[in-house]
Amino acid sequence: MSIILEAAGVHKAFGGLMALHNVDVKIEERKITGLIGPNGAGKTTLFNVLSGFMKPDRGQILFKNRDITGEDPQKIVHLGMARSWQGLRLFENLTVLENVAMSLPRNDNENAVKIILGSWLKNQTKIKKALEVLELIQIKDRASALVKELSFAEQKLVAIARLLATEAEVLLLDEPTSGLDEKTVNMVIAPLLKELVAQRGRTIFLVEHSIKVVFNMCERVFCLNEGQIVASGHPLDLRQDEELNRAFFQII
Amino acid sequence: MDLLWPLIVDGVCTGARYAILGMGFALIFNTQRMFDISFGGIYTWCGFALWILVRHAGMGMTSAGVMVLGLAFCLSYSIQKIYMSRMRNRSDSAVSILLGSMAVLIGMEAIVTIFWGGEIRAARVGDAEVFKWGSIQISDIKLYTLLFALSIFLLFRYLFMRMPLGLNARAIATNPLLSKIVGLETEKIITLTTCFGCMIIGVDAVLVCADTGVYPAIGFQSVLIAFMAVILGGIGSFAGAAIGGLTIGFVRTVAVLQFPTLWQEMILFVILFLIIAFRPIGIFGIKDWKSEV
Amino acid sequence: MEYLLHILIIILINIILTVSFNILLGYTGIFALCHAGFYGIGAYAATLLMKNFGLEFLPALVCAMGITMLCSLIVAIPGLRIHWDYMVIFAFSFQMIVYHVMINWMELTRGPQGIAGIPVATIFGFQFDSKTSFLLLCLVITSAVVYFVKRIESSSFGLALKGIKDDEMAVKSVGKNVTTYKIIAFVMAAGLAAVAGALISVYISYIGPGYFDLHTSIFILICLIFGGMGSIRGAILGTAVLTALPELLRFIPNLPSTILGGTRDLIYATILTFFMLYRPQGIVGKTKQ
Numbered sequence: 153m154s155i156i157l158e159a160a161g162v163h164k165a166f167g168g169l170m171a172l173h174n175v176d177v178k179i180e181e182r183k184i185t186g187l188i189g190p191n192g193a194g195k196t197t198l199f200n201v202l203s204g205f206m207k208p209d210r211g212q213i214l215f216k217n218r219d220i221t222g223e224d225p226q227k228i229v230h231l232g233m234a235r236s237w238q239g240l241r242l243f244e245n246l247t248v249l250e251n252v253a254m255s256l257p258r259n260d261n262e263n264a265v266k267i268i269l270g271s272w273l274k275n276q277t278k279i280k281k282a283l284e285v286l287e288l289i290q291i292k293d294r295a296s297a298l299v300k301e302l303s304f305a306e307q308k309l310v311a312i313a314r315l316l317a318t319e320a321e322v323l324l325l326d327e328p329t330s331g332l333d334e335k336t337v338n339m340v341i342a343p344l345l346k347e348l349v350a351q352r353g354r355t356i357f358l359v360e361h362s363i364k365v366v367f368n369m370c371e372r373v374f375c376l377n378e379g380q381i382v383a384s385g386h387p388l389d390l391r392q393d394e395e396l397n398r399a400f401f402q403i404i
Numbered sequence: 405m406d407l408l409w410p411l412i413v414d415g416v417c418t419g420a421r422y423a424i425l426g427m428g429f430a431l432i433f434n435t436q437r438m439f440d441i442s443f444g445g446i447y448t449w450c451g452f453a454l455w456i457l458v459r460h461a462g463m464g465m466t467s468a469g470v471m472v473l474g475l476a477f478c479l480s481y482s483i484q485k486i487y488m489s490r491m492r493n494r495s496d497s498a499v500s501i502l503l504g505s506m507a508v509l510i511g512m513e514a515i516v517t518i519f520w521g522g523e524i525r526a527a528r529v530g531d532a533e534v535f536k537w538g539s540i541q542i543s544d545i546k547l548y549t550l551l552f553a554l555s556i557f558l559l560f561r562y563l564f565m566r567m568p569l570g571l572n573a574r575a576i577a578t579n580p581l582l583s584k585i586v587g588l589e590t591e592k593i594i595t596l597t598t599c600f601g602c603m604i605i606g607v608d609a610v611l612v613c614a615d616t617g618v619y620p621a622i623g624f625q626s627v628l629i630a631f632m633a634v635i636l637g638g639i640g641s642f643a644g645a646a647i648g649g650l651t652i653g654f655v656r657t658v659a660v661l662q663f664p665t666l667w668q669e670m671i672l673f674v675i676l677f678l679i680i681a682f683r684p685i686g687i688f689g690i691k692d693w694k695s696e697v
Numbered sequence: 698m699e700y701l702l703h704i705l706i707i708i709l710i711n712i713i714l715t716v717s718f719n720i721l722l723g724y725t726g727i728f729a730l731c732h733a734g735f736y737g738i739g740a741y742a743a744t745l746l747m748k749n750f751g752l753e754f755l756p757a758l759v760c761a762m763g764i765t766m767l768c769s770l771i772v773a774i775p776g777l778r779i780h781w782d783y784m785v786i787f788a789f790s791f792q793m794i795v796y797h798v799m800i801n802w803m804e805l806t807r808g809p810q811g812i813a814g815i816p817v818a819t820i821f822g823f824q825f826d827s828k829t830s831f832l833l834l835c836l837v838i839t840s841a842v843v844y845f846v847k848r849i850e851s852s853s854f855g856l857a858l859k860g861i862k863d864d865e866m867a868v869k870s871v872g873k874n875v876t877t878y879k880i881i882a883f884v885m886a887a888g889l890a891a892v893a894g895a896l897i898s899v900y901i902s903y904i905g906p907g908y909f910d911l912h913t914s915i916f917i918l919i920c921l922i923f924g925g926m927g928s929i930r931g932a933i934l935g936t937a938v939l940t941a942l943p944e945l946l947r948f949i950p951n952l953p954s955t956i957l958g959g960t961r962d963l964i965y966a967t968i969l970t971f972f973m974l975y976r977p978q979g980i981v982g983k984t985k986q
Contacts, residue, residue, distance in 0.1 A: 205866070229872030241867040243860045254856050255871035268854040268881070269845075275853075318871055439782065490974060498782060499728070503922065504973040506915070511966030517959035620959075631786060670797035677790040680783050681775035 156181040156355050157202065157233065157322055162211035164197055164379075171197040172208070173379040179322070184349055184356045186370035186387070194379040195359045196238055199324050202357075203235040204228040215322070230257070234320035238327050238359075240311045244300040248291060248310050251299060253282040255317035282317065289313040290340055305332055309340070316348075323348070325358040329365050342368055409540050411658055417546040419653030420553035421608055425626055426633025426649030427556055428604035430642045433634060434577040435597040438498050440488060442505040443602050443630070444623035445512025446479045450609035451525075451618030452516055458527040458614075465527070469610045476606030480599040483508060488598075489591055509623060517620045526617030545615040552607055557646050560604075565642075573597040577640065605630070632676050635684070702828040708940045709835040710896050713842045715920045715932040717889035720846060722918070723927035724855060725882050726862030728785045730914050731772060731792035732890055737799060737909025739765045739891025741806055744815050744898045754818040754825075758895040762888040769887030773880045792914055799906035811905025818899040831900060838896065842889055847929055849885070858882055859927075919965050922972050925979025934980060939965075 157179040164172040171194045179185050187195050200206040202213055204225040213221045220228055228234075243251050258267070259277050272278055286292040291309050294302060299310060308331065315323055328345075329337045346369065348354040360366050366373060367387050375383040375390070383390055432440060450472045457468035487508065491500040533544040564570040572593045576583045584590055605626065612618060629652065637648020652672065659668055714736060721727040743761035746752045752760070772791045779787055799806050806812065818825040818834065825831045849855045857878050860868040868875050898904045916939070924935020943961040946952065952960075972979065 203870070205869075224874075225866075225869040226872050226874050229870065234872070235870060237867065237870070241864045241870070243863040243867065245863055246856075246859060250856060250859075254853070254860050254868075254873070257872060262853070266853075268852055269848040270853070271848070271851040272853040272856055273851065278853075314871060439785070487970070487974065496977070500973050500977060502785060503918075503969060507966045507969035507973060509966075510915070510962050511970065514959045514962035514966055518956050518963065521953075521955045635786070666801045667797070670794055670801065673790045673793040673797065677787065677794060680779060680787045680790070684779065684783050 153180040153183065155179065156216055157357065158212075158214040159198065159202060160212045160214065162198070162201055162208045162213070164194075164201055164206060164208050171379050172201065175211070175376070175379070175381055177374055177381065177384075179355060179357050180372065181355050182349055182353060183371045184345060184358065184369045186366045186373040187357065187359045187376060188361070188366060188373060189376035192378075193376045195376055196326060197379075198376065199235055199326055199359065203233065203324060229318055229320060232320050233322040233324065234315055234318040235324035236311050236315045236326055236328065240307055242299045242307060242310055242314065245298065247296050247298055248286065248302070248313075249282055249295040251310055251314050252285050252317045253278055255314045256281055257319050285313050285317045288316065288344065305336055308332055309336075312341070312344075321353070322355045322357065325356060327359050327361065329360065329362055337362075337365065345369060411661070413540055413542050413546070415654040415657035416650075417542070417549050417653075418657045419650035420549045421611065422629050422633055422649035422653035423553050423646040424549075424556060424608045424611075424649070425605060425630040426637060426645035427560065427642060428601045428608075429627075429630035430634050430637075430645035431560065431573075431601035431604065432598045434640055434642065435573045435594050436501075437577070437580065438492075438501040440501050440505045440598065441627045442483050442488065442508040442512075443480070443598075443605050444509040444627040446476055446483075446602050446623070447605055447609045447626045448513050448516055448618065448620055448623035449479060450476050450606040451613040451622060452520065454610050454613040455525040455527045455618065458529065459525075465614060468527075469614075472610050473603050473606050476602045476609075477599045480602035481595065484595040484598055489595065492591070492594075509627070513620045513623055520620075522619055522621075524617040524619045525613070526615070527613045528615065528617075532615075543615075545611060549611050552611065553646075556604055556607065557643075561642060564600075569593065569596060628672075632672060635676065635679055639684075699828055702832050704941055704944055706828070706832050706835050706900060708937050709832075709839040710893050710900070711917075711920070711936045711940050712839055712933055713893040713896070714890060714917050715924075715936045716843055716846050716929060717886045717893075718917050719921060719926065719929070719932050720849065720858070720882050720886045720889075722921060723932070724850065724858040724862065725879065726781070727776070727879065727882070728781065729772060729776070729788040729883070729886075730785055730911075730918065731788035731795070732886070732917050733909045733911070733913035734792040734795035735765050735769060735887040735890035736894045736897075736913065737795055737904075737906070738768050738887075739894025740898045740904050740909065741799065741812070741894075742891070743895035744812050744904055745805070747816055747899070748812065748814070754820050754895070754899060758892060761895050762891045765891035765894070766884045766888045769883050770880070773883035776883070777876055777879055789911070789914075792911055796906055796910050799909065806906070809906060811903055811907075813903045815898050815902040815904070817902070818896075825899075835896060838892065842892060843929060843933070846889075850929065854878065854881070916965070919969055921979070922977070923968055923979055928979075931979050939968075 155178045159175055159177040162172050162175040175198060177198070187198065189195055197206065201208050204220070204223050204227070207222045211221070212219055215228070215231060215233055218231070220231065243254070246254075253272060256278055259275070262275070283292060283295070286295055289309050289312055291306060291313065294306060299307060302310065308328065312325070312328060315325070329341055332341065342365070345356055349356055370387055373384065373387050373390060374381055383393065428443065432443060453475050454468055454472045457463045457471060458465060463471070487504060488501060491497055491504055494500055534541050535544070535547060565574060572583075572588055575588060576590055576593055580590065608626065609618065612622070629649070632652050633649035634645045635648070636652060637646065638644030656668060656672060659671060663671065714732060718732045721729045739761045742764040743757045746757040746760055747754070772788055776784060776787060800809055802808070818831065825834050857868060857873050860873070861875055861878065865875055897908070920935040920939045921932055922935070923939055924933070925931025943964065946957055946960060
């Protein structure tokens with residue numbers, strides 16, 4: 153399988169704090185890869201660097217063999233990689249439908265004039281696509297509700313929906329299941345992520361704290377601790393390693 | 405050089421005035437971390453109060469001055485308690501505080517305008533005493549300005565900051581969330597610190613009223629100056645605000661050598677504009693402040 | 698009757714101002730307190746073009762829009778990197794700079810005495826010299842502006858602006874170029890303010906720096922807060938009420954101008970005070986808290 157996303161020799165420091173130190177990560181196409189590590193290990197920082205929200209001090213980010221180090225975040229989304237946020241960062245004062253519709257990429261028939269002056273509600277393609285995404289995530293019935301009126305679980309679903317709407321090939325998910333109950337995770341999220349990869353050709357890289365989820369979904373896992381990759385491999389193989397087991401799989 | 409001295413003296417004294425304003429606002433802003441500009445209204449009221457007490461109630465300058473400072477404290481306390489504190493815990497408190505305090509400022513100045521019109525009111529009775537050293541002369545008020553500025557600086561930098569209130573204010577200024585968790589009564593501390601800040605600002609109102617006089621819009625002017633002093637000197641730094649004020653006051657006075665008077669005021673705004681555009685932190689600012697997106 | 702027409706004209710012109718300011722404040726959340734500055738640049742530009750170059754109204758209007766839009770970049774571009782809190786002071790200092798330029802640049806603006814004798818609005822030879830005809834002109838132009846802004850509000854662009862108001866980083870993370878959108882919003886708002894500027898200059902046939910100072914910017918702001926930010930209906934309602942209300946004061950005989958001005962300011966201050974405390978969403982707005 154080919155490597156679609158790669159971080160090579162990435163260093164990132166904040167003042168005196170070394171957040172990422174010589175991080176090498178290779179993400180294979182059409183697989184679900186996990187990123188685990190204790191709090192403060194630098195997982196979100198890595199995501200920020202990968203998605204263009206932060207520039208690494210040293211190192212490169214390669215996406216589809218193209219160097220995207222230091223590119224603007226929105227450009228990277230256009231190239232095909234998008235991320236979700238640990239704190240959700242939804243548009244609280246907008247409806248679920250609006251959150252998703254905004255994330256859809258430009259249609260072919262949308263020129264500048266249409267974007268600025270055309271009513272998006274009348275754009276059939278957009279509405280159709282948005283509703284499709286909502287259907288997939290199973291929150292279509294809440295389409296016209298304001299995001300701030302939703303429950304936490306529903307908001308998490310909207311966050312994933314919004315990410316999907318970008319139609320990006322590579323999805324970086326920052327703790328998609330934290331705070332959700334087991335049922336939702338097992339019945340909605342896990343099957344959805346698997347389907348995205350298996351049937352819709354996406355690649356998923358996710359930060360997770362739940363070992364169950366990691367074992368259930370990830371074919372490969374990177375372990376980050378204090379800014380360094382300490383191990384990588386298939387979850388089952390890593391489980392065998394005594395030290396790792398203690399350091400990671402117990403804490404988490 | 406003889407011609408230069410009066411200008412320099414004037415510049416330093418204006419700088420001292422602006423430093424006082426800067427320090428007062430720095431106290432308020434560093435603790436609150438929000439743009440509460442209600443002190444402008446208090447400034448106008450203090451100026452007019454002094455004028456009324458001295459010219460109409462026949463009080464002596466000193467006693468009137470002390471009363472006005474007390475008034476500054478009380479006004480600030482009322483405004484904070486009755487109005488400002490209620491908006492502080494909202495999610496969009498920054499907007500509310502800014503606009504709300506602006507409303508208070510406009511309202512207070514409007515009341516003064518309605519009753520006393522727009523003329524300049526000065527409290528001075530009789531001529532100024534002038535002190536001389538060689539070719540340097542300095543009027544009494546200007547000398548007092550320097551002394552007050554220095555005293556306020558020393559008092560607050562070294563005494564206040566070591567007292568409980570000062571320490572707590574500093575804590576809140578550096579880390580509001582942690583302060584709350586640790587159990588500091590942030591509301592009370594913010595209110596008290598703001599009141600002291602307004603008192604400092606009241607000092608300048610007294611000095612100006614006694615010297616050249618006040619008019620309703622002077623409160624707003626003081627807000628502008630205080631802003632510039634703090635932004636130039638650095639957000640989060642008390643000494644920086646003093647230095648910022650000193651610089652602005654001095655430069656503004658001395659600039660008359662080069663620039664026509666008309667453009668002088670505009671220069672200040674250009675400086676403000678450029679500072680925010682290129683270095684919002686200011687000269688001595690603290691880095692954690694949200695100066696960039 | 699003439700007086701009523703006058704009030705309506707002023708209301709219509711003010712609506713252009715508030716509705717365009719709404720693009721920045723209500724939709725995008727940019728607190729650019731310098732709208733009167735754009736208003737003024739538009740007014741002076743249109744005036745000079747009509748008076749010194751003999752342009753008719755529409756060409757002068759379009760050129761004035763262009764000039765104002767260019768000037769707005771001075772605020773828009775540095776404004777991209779500035780945190781919200783600073784935007785207020787930043788825009789405000791721009792406003793003051795513009796005001797001082799108007800007062801001091803004698804050769805161009807005639808300073809505090811302003812420019813008088815502005816020719817009546819002429820379109821293809823037809824002169825709008827009666828109040829009635831000018832009212833109709835304003836009605837047409839204001840409606841066009843409101844329609845334009847309404848289209849923006851319901852467009853993808855408008856949606857993105859609202860997203861920027863909530864969370865700028867999130868908008869970037871869904872692939873939208875926040876920088877471009879913010880600049881476009883600025884430029885549009887400024888251009889529309891210039892339209893109001895052109896209108897006011899031919900209406901009163903005199904303009905002076907005092908019409909375009911901080912006071913006016915604050916007035917526009919208060920109209921939005923009163924009526925409700927983020928909605929066109931709110932902007933129109935707020936503008937209509939707050940423009941008409943102080944006019945009632947004029948009916949009190951022999952009121953000296955300072956008391957008139959002071960009372961008006963006091964009314965504004967009271968409105969702002971109450972609304973910030975009890976109803977920050979304005980009359981029309983939905984409850985946010």
